[in-house]
Amino acid sequence: xxxxxxxxxxxPSGVGKGTVVKSLMERDPQVRLSVSATTRPMRPNEIDxxxxxxxxxxxxxxxxxxxxxxxxxxxVGNRYGTPEDAVNRMLEEGYDVILxxxxxxxxxxxxxxxxAISIFIVAPSFEILGGRLRGRGDTDEEKVLMRLQQARxxxxxxxxxQYIVVNDRLEDAVSDVQSILRAESLRTKHQQHLLKEAL
Amino acid sequence: xxxxxxxxxxxPSGVGKGTVVKSLMERDPQVRLSVSATTRPMRPNEIDxxxxxxxxxxxxxxxxxxxxxxxxxxxVGNRYGTPEDAVNRMLEEGYDVILxxxxxxxxxxxxxxxxAISIFIVAPSFEILGGRLRGRGDTDEEKVLMRLQQARxxxxxxxxxQYIVVNDRLEDAVSDVQSILRAESLRTKHQQHLLKEAL
Numbered sequence: 001x002x003x004x005x006x007x008x009x010x011x012p013s014g015v016g017k018g019t020v021v022k023s024l025m026e027r028d029p030q031v032r033l034s035v036s037a038t039t040r041p042m043r044p045n046e047i048d049x050x051x052x053x054x055x056x057x058x059x060x061x062x063x064x065x066x067x068x069x070x071x072x073x074x075x076v077g078n079r080y081g082t083p084e085d086a087v088n089r090m091l092e093e094g095y096d097v098i099l100x101x102x103x104x105x106x107x108x109x110x111x112x113x114x115x116a117i118s119i120f121i122v123a124p125s126f127e128i129l130g131g132r133l134r135g136r137g138d139t140d141e142e143k144v145l146m147r148l149q150q151a152r153x154x155x156x157x158x159x160x161x162q163y164i165v166v167n168d169r170l171e172d173a174v175s176d177v178q179s180i181l182r183a184e185s186l187r188t189k190h191q192q193h194l195l196k197e198a199l
Numbered sequence: 200x201x202x203x204x205x206x207x208x209x210x211p212s213g214v215g216k217g218t219v220v221k222s223l224m225e226r227d228p229q230v231r232l233s234v235s236a237t238t239r240p241m242r243p244n245e246i247d248x249x250x251x252x253x254x255x256x257x258x259x260x261x262x263x264x265x266x267x268x269x270x271x272x273x274x275v276g277n278r279y280g281t282p283e284d285a286v287n288r289m290l291e292e293g294y295d296v297i298l299x300x301x302x303x304x305x306x307x308x309x310x311x312x313x314x315a316i317s318i319f320i321v322a323p324s325f326e327i328l329g330g331r332l333r334g335r336g337d338t339d340e341e342k343v344l345m346r347l348q349q350a351r352x353x354x355x356x357x358x359x360x361q362y363i364v365v366n367d368r369l370e371d372a373v374s375d376v377q378s379i380l381r382a383e384s385l386r387t388k389h390q391q392h393l394l395k396e397a398l
Binding site: 026028057059120122125126151152153154156159161162163164166171175176178179180182183184186188192194195197198199 | 392
C-alpha cells in the first residue's frame with residue numbers, strides 16, 4: 001500500500017479554508033482531515049474525537065513533554081495541537097491527511113516533516129476578506145479589524161508555504177488544490193518505480 | 200502581460216509525446232510548440248518554418264558559434280536545435296512554450312533555463328512501448344530493439360526531470376500535464392503579487 005501525503009492548509013480567518021477542505025474531501029475519498037486536540041471547552045454542537053479531542057491543560061502539557069504533537073500552538077488563551085500518532089496511522093493506511101492549521105503550527109510541521117505539501121489560501125483581496133468576516137454575522141467591527149490585522153501577519157509568513165491558492169470561486173480553489181496534489185504525485189521522486197525497468 | 204513558461208517534454212520514441220503535446224495544445228490555447236532548426240532534408244509532407252526550420256550544416260555551425268541555440272543535439276547524423284530568440288518572443292507574448300526534445304537537449308535547457316518545467320513521458324511498460332513501436336508499421340525488429348535500447352538509456356536520464364507522466368490513456372496523460380502546469384503556476388514564487396496587500 002502506498003503511503004499517503006501530509007498536507008498543510010493554512011490561511012486567514014474568513015478565507016473559507018474549512019469549506020475548501022470539506023469540498024475537497026467530498027470529491028476525493030483518499031483525503032482525510034486530521035483531528036486536533038484542544039484545551040478549549042467543548043461547544044454544544046461538537047463531538048469529542050470528531051471536531052476535536054477535548055483534553056485538559058495538564059494532559060496537553062504532558063503530551064508536549066512526551067513530544068507527541070506534530071505541531072501545537074496557542075490561540076486566544078487556548079491550546080491546539082495535532083497528535084502525531086493518529087496522523088501517522090492514517091498516512092500508513094494510504095490516506096492523504098490534511099492539517100487545517102494556523103501558520104504557527106504550519107511552520108512547525110514543515111520543519112518536522114519536510115515532505116509535507118504546504119498550501120496557503122488567500123482571499124482575492126483584503127476588502128473581500130473583510131466582507132466575508134462581516135457576512136459571517138460577526139458584526140463587532142473591532143473584532144473584524146483585529147482579524148484583518150492577524151491576516152496581514154499571516155500573509156507575511158505565507159511565502160514559506162509551497163503553494164498559494166486564491167479562494168475566489170470555491171470550485172476553482174478546490175480544483176487548484178486537486179491539481180497541486182496530482183502534480184505532487186507526478187514528481188520524479190514519487191515516480192522512480194516507473195523507471196526501474198531500465199535498470 | 201504575464202510571461203509564459205518554458206516546458207521541456209521528453210520521452211522515448213514511440214511513447215506518444217507528439218500526441219500528448221498536440222492534444223494539450225487543442226485544450227489550452229495558451230500553449231505553443233517551439234519549432235526546431237534541423238540540417239536533415241525536408242520530407243515531401245513538411246513545411247519549412249512549420250515542422251522545422253530547414254537549414255544547412257554551415258548555417259547550423261554559425262548559429263552554434265553565435266550561441267543562438269537554447270539547446271542543440273545530433274541524432275542519426277543530423278543536427279537539431281532550438282533557436283532561442285523565437286522561443287523568447289513567444290514567452291514574452293505570454294505563451295507557454297513546449298520544447299518536445301530528446302534528453303540530450305532537455306538537459307541543456309534545464310541548465311541554461313533553471314525555471315523551465317521538465318516532464319518526462321514514459322510508457323506503462325517496455326513491453327507496451329515495444330508493441331507501440333511495432334504497431335507504427337516499423338516492422339524491422341532490429342530497429343525496434345535499437346529504439347528500446349535507446350529508451351533504456353533515456354530512462355537513466357529521466358530522474359533529472361521534475362515530473363514523470365505515464366502515457367497509458369492519452370486523456371489521463373494530458374490531464375496530468377495540465378495539472379502540472381496549473382500547480383506550477385500556483386507555486387508561491389509566482390503568487391507573490393497576491394500577498395502584497397499585507398505589506
